[in-house]
Amino acid sequence: MPAMRVRQAIATAIADEMRTDPTVIVFGEDIAAAEGPFKTTEGLLEEFGPVRVRDTPISEMAFTGAAVGAATMGMKPVIEIMFIEFLGVALDQLVTEGAKMRYLSNGQLSVPMVVRASVGGGLGFGGQHSQTLENWVAATPGLKVLAPSDAQSAYSLLRAAIQDPDPVMFLESRVTYAERGEVDTNLKMEIGKARVVKPGKDLTIVALGQMTNVARQAAATSGIDIEIIDLCTIVPWDKKTVLESVKKTGRLVVVEEQPESGGWGSEVVAAVVAELFADLKTVPIRITCPNVPVPYNGGLEARFLPNPVEVNYQIDQLMATGKAPQPWWTREGF
Amino acid sequence: MPAMRVRQAIATAIADEMRTDPTVIVFGEDIAAAEGPFKTTEGLLEEFGPVRVRDTPISEMAFTGAAVGAATMGMKPVIEIMFIEFLGVALDQLVTEGAKMRYLSNGQLSVPMVVRASVGGGLGFGGQHSQTLENWVAATPGLKVLAPSDAQSAYSLLRAAIQDPDPVMFLESRVTYAERGEVDTNLKMEIGKARVVKPGKDLTIVALGQMTNVARQAAATSGIDIEIIDLCTIVPWDKKTVLESVKKTGRLVVVEEQPESGGWGSEVVAAVVAELFADLKTVPIRITCPNVPVPYNGGLEARFLPNPVEVNYQIDQLMATGKAPQPWWTREGF
Amino acid sequence: MSKGLERRKAILSDPVAQFERAVEIREFENQINALFASGTIRGTTHLCLGQEALVIGMASVLRTDDPVSATYRSHGIALALGITPESAMGEIMGKAIGCCGGLGGSMHLCDIELGLLPTSAIIGGGMPIAAGAALAFQIQGNDRVAVALFGDGATNIGAFHETLNLAAIWKLPVVFICDNNVYAEYSRINLTTPIEDLHIRAESYAMPHFALDGMDIDAVREGVQSAVDRARSGGGPTLIEAKTYRFAGHSRADQALYRPEGELDSWKSRDPLLLLEERVKKSGKMTESEIAEMKVRIAKEIEATVALCQAAPEPTTKTMFENIWSRKVSQ
Amino acid sequence: MSKGLERRKAILSDPVAQFERAVEIREFENQINALFASGTIRGTTHLCLGQEALVIGMASVLRTDDPVSATYRSHGIALALGITPESAMGEIMGKAIGCCGGLGGSMHLCDIELGLLPTSAIIGGGMPIAAGAALAFQIQGNDRVAVALFGDGATNIGAFHETLNLAAIWKLPVVFICDNNVYAEYSRINLTTPIEDLHIRAESYAMPHFALDGMDIDAVREGVQSAVDRARSGGGPTLIEAKTYRFAGHSRADQALYRPEGELDSWKSRDPLLLLEERVKKSGKMTESEIAEMKVRIAKEIEATVALCQAAPEPTTKTMFENIWSRKVSQ
Numbered sequence A, B: 001m002p003a004m005r006v007r008q009a010i011a012t013a014i015a016d017e018m019r020t021d022p023t024v025i026v027f028g029e030d031i032a033a034a035e036g037p038f039k040t041t042e043g044l045l046e047e048f049g050p051v052r053v054r055d056t057p058i059s060e061m062a063f064t065g066a067a068v069g070a071a072t073m074g075m076k077p078v079i080e081i082m083f084i085e086f087l088g089v090a091l092d093q094l095v096t097e098g099a100k101m102r103y104l105s106n107g108q109l110s111v112p113m114v115v116r117a118s119v120g121g122g123l124g125f126g127g128q129h130s131q132t133l134e135n136w137v138a139a140t141p142g143l144k145v146l147a148p149s150d151a152q153s154a155y156s157l158l159r160a161a162i163q164d165p166d167p168v169m170f171l172e173s174r175v176t177y178a179e180r181g182e183v184d185t186n187l188k189m190e191i192g193k194a195r196v197v198k199p200g201k202d203l204t205i206v207a208l209g210q211m212t213n214v215a216r217q218a219a220a221t222s223g224i225d226i227e228i229i230d231l232c233t234i235v236p237w238d239k240k241t242v243l244e245s246v247k248k249t250g251r252l253v254v255v256e257e258q259p260e261s262g263g264w265g266s267e268v269v270a271a272v273v274a275e276l277f278a279d280l281k282t283v284p285i286r287i288t289c290p291n292v293p294v295p296y297n298g299g300l301e302a303r304f305l306p307n308p309v310e311v312n313y314q315i316d317q318l319m320a321t322g323k324a325p326q327p328w329w330t331r332e333g334f
Numbered sequence C, D: 001m002s003k004g005l006e007r008r009k010a011i012l013s014d015p016v017a018q019f020e021r022a023v024e025i026r027e028f029e030n031q032i033n034a035l036f037a038s039g040t041i042r043g044t045t046h047l048c049l050g051q052e053a054l055v056i057g058m059a060s061v062l063r064t065d066d067p068v069s070a071t072y073r074s075h076g077i078a079l080a081l082g083i084t085p086e087s088a089m090g091e092i093m094g095k096a097i098g099c100c101g102g103l104g105g106s107m108h109l110c111d112i113e114l115g116l117l118p119t120s121a122i123i124g125g126g127m128p129i130a131a132g133a134a135l136a137f138q139i140q141g142n143d144r145v146a147v148a149l150f151g152d153g154a155t156n157i158g159a160f161h162e163t164l165n166l167a168a169i170w171k172l173p174v175v176f177i178c179d180n181n182v183y184a185e186y187s188r189i190n191l192t193t194p195i196e197d198l199h200i201r202a203e204s205y206a207m208p209h210f211a212l213d214g215m216d217i218d219a220v221r222e223g224v225q226s227a228v229d230r231a232r233s234g235g236g237p238t239l240i241e242a243k244t245y246r247f248a249g250h251s252r253a254d255q256a257l258y259r260p261e262g263e264l265d266s267w268k269s270r271d272p273l274l275l276l277e278e279r280v281k282k283s284g285k286m287t288e289s290e291i292a293e294m295k296v297r298i299a300k301e302i303e304a305t306v307a308l309c310q311a312a313p314e315p316t317t318k319t320m321f322e323n324i325w326s327r328k329v330s331q
Ligand SMILES: Cc1ncc(C[n+]2csc(CCOP(=O)(O)OP(=O)(O)O)c2C)c(N)n1
Pocket: B029, B058, B060, B082, B086, B089, C046, C073, C121, C122, C123, C124, C150, C151, C152, C153, C154, C155, C179, C181, C183, C184, C185, C246, C250
């Protein structure tokens, strides 16, 4: 099994799909000749040529909509929104047009397209280039939302996304692009299925994207036997796997790279509570970012993001007191 | 106390603020001469003239951003996004620029502006004109999100929103525009404070917008003594009032006009569980719309929306079994 | 051949059929107007009265595999492309026989066999989609052409600008048709943009452009044909501005009291129905009495359509859970 | 008077001070480049090398109460407007002394006293905001003018189109300055739009427009002054296209290998620093040796700024919870 960086796993997944399926096309800003600012489309122009691999003008609305249109006419566009924030100028085409097109055509049309976007903090890109913003695309029936956490899931989920007959939003943790991991190119991952990345019996952590690594690091030094679920798909998320795990462990901790307000983890908590109210040994909790924009300063950005130390603190407190601990910013009086 | 329609309460609130504060200006599509498609700006052009009350081109991005810019230079713009869906072409200016401007100016600038938008289903406007979409603006530190449910709250909250020194998103349930209610123009309502619109001791319903009415109707025919909290502010929501109520009743039901996936109510459930895990008598549940676009057909749209019959069914089941009932679409096998 | 395809074929070159279709659209819209006014239909509606020549002219020079993205002002273009009155009216009434199964409504008509993409209720929403369809054809190497039909007001929204630039730099086989009916909702175009001839905006993208008389079907056919020919032969996109006029208000509730005096009358003197009628009369293809009979026949047909649609069944609850995704994913 | 205001005043009419400021910007950017290259500063950065004449020329004809909305390519415009090197570099290093308290970073500089609105990292993001500022001035009835500075690539985004139309129809006192530095990231402008002279896009809004030589400070001053005068006197907006060139890569990592051979050299022969130096020499205001001394002095000052900023304290954790809202709301 080759080890590759996440960014290479992404480029490889696209290339493998392009080789198998001539309808797959790729476009976005500076993704062709320049191979993307994060090199996630390396080699594609060279192998597949300028008809299938195209640079666009800075026109997210137009090219996201162009993907919708091309998808209805038999192509499978894989487009890149360089930073998820740029979807703020193009949301309409993905959410109000693309995702509803099957419904509003009474099933006459499918819209097989993938919108890739880099997300997340940790690299010092500041308040307008560091968010995850899953909330923008949540509550969009018709749209699937995926988030890989390592090279293997980037590869396998992206192939699944491209093969999917419907629009998929694919959120890539920018911090992970440079991380290496082994990739089995024959391993299939299914949309809507979470991965248990570490088994454990005392407590379940649900995470995704770069928070999966944070959870791993926390678990590695924890005294508790933690099971980690990498959610992989945010919509529709894998209730079954999560419920089975929490049924076993009796404890749930969600680790989210989102402000406390508006984060996806609330839904996991609410659904788990609805099903397993009587089985829970301790109160399910969320570990999130505070309700502030992402700060630029390195030290502050590191504090802003959930990290292994805080995760372990929260878990230890939870185990010790049985109560939901305060987040660090409340403890410290901010 | 005069009785007025919600749409009149809105126009009156704006007019009252314009009279007191010469920096308040109003713009949007067809809101001046035509007084808005829902007549929510009736009389404003006549009284305040075309400098302060303006029609815009169909350019939501430009005029939302113009509100941000004018707000930084001493004005208080109140703008209208006719249907919340149109924010999909302008989200950037509200969420990525306006809401972060105070932070990214290190406190040198404030952005006192109000973005009004009509929301919700029930009038047969179809899949692209019937959603509530609070999720688009959730997870936006710096932005307050309000949702009145009747004439009084429309009036008082809108005045509070206009007086607020920061950007406020103001979500108006379209269905309520024509509803009448008494309005005490001296009654102040505070941003971030919920209203207990009906006291009760056995179960707490948290709702907002037109769902507050649904909750009232349900409570009126229920055998259970229900307390209804009209949340009024979605961000930052009034945890204190909700917790006090649930502490008393021991039971929480959230009624949301949102798809199950991505709705704001999960956060209320998660937060209540975190604080009151030990005090809950039954599992907290959510009553939502199914994960489908809003259907046009009148019968289907009525089923799509949470309604008093379903609310009472869910509550009765909850009381009888102590378990979270299935939503109707699961019960009926869809 | 389906009924829709037959209907489409009928108007390709026959002036009588074109006139008939215009009468049908007029009658259809008047009935819809009455049904909304009486509260029989809920929601909102946007009529195409006065713009029949444009939609029929367009439809008569397009192939059925040339997809059209249009707007909430959808009835006229749908009927022109061949959708049957039952299919359109059924949809507007929210019935299962409607082209969108009753889930879409007046603003969301669709018939892929006839080239009608789901109409969008978002201003500018359909434009990038047409460009994307054209991109598909370019890559597939076929000679299909995509068309975007949108209003004058839509030329002020960002999607217009971005799409024209994208189509121009990629030389996409797409035709942009701006239906300049003078008003966007209750605003006359001069109140929202300082230029009069909207088609000159194509200069910003080095794109060919021209205006045409949208009341005159022959002008429409000639103009659209030339742009379609250019697109089909690899010459790239064109922006066409069709000068038309909206005879009715913007939507259901609108009385259009904001019009300058005389404006409506002056445009009505060039009512496309009058011009189409003259055209068939002049060419000797129909006599006065044939015309009168035809009008009565069509009025009856549309009345029958109303009855048929009113009696038609509502969609089942199940349908609202279909067509979210192509395959059901357990949630 | 604050240091920033003094610095601003200095460049208003004095060619020596203008030249000095250009040298300062050049030196500043080179140091920043080195600090990023060595990993001393994290995140990303966008340098203004080669575009000094444009930003200084602009700043020298604006009033401090004329707000400017600019982009992530922010250092040059910030220094030109008068921000001190410590304030800008401190911010870029994320230090508490930075103009945004270390919370913004290289892409988010701001100093309201000097008229610098928070720079936006979203393409086109600052344009509607400038129009809105101008709207405020129009309503307030004062004679302030707002300015939007943006790149060539930004002329392809929807916000550009919508904002120019809105400014035109409302006749807002705003000046749009497109810094056409030939590239948007790694794409030469001809690859993303079919026109060469971007300023002609103003025709779509009946807005006055022209191009100017952005390497020549006098051309910049004259052009911007004329547009500002028009705006200040109620004549409405103008679109200016300044022809410049980006001497460095797009951002930190970019080696700019995509440039056609000779292009950089040919533009460098008109390096604004050379032109500014010639200007002061020709006018007899500075001798060769004075110039050499000045360069050494500024280099030392910027070195000292680096040291000062490196030694400066980090922001406290508390600061990241301030300035979310004007008043704290309990959550
Ligand atoms: C993005 C967006 N903004 C606003 C609206 C509300 N709206 C519906 S129709 C309309 C007027 C459109 O005018 P025009 O483009 O001229 O088309 P016409 O209705 O005349 O056919 C407006 C503003 C919308 N549907 N979408």
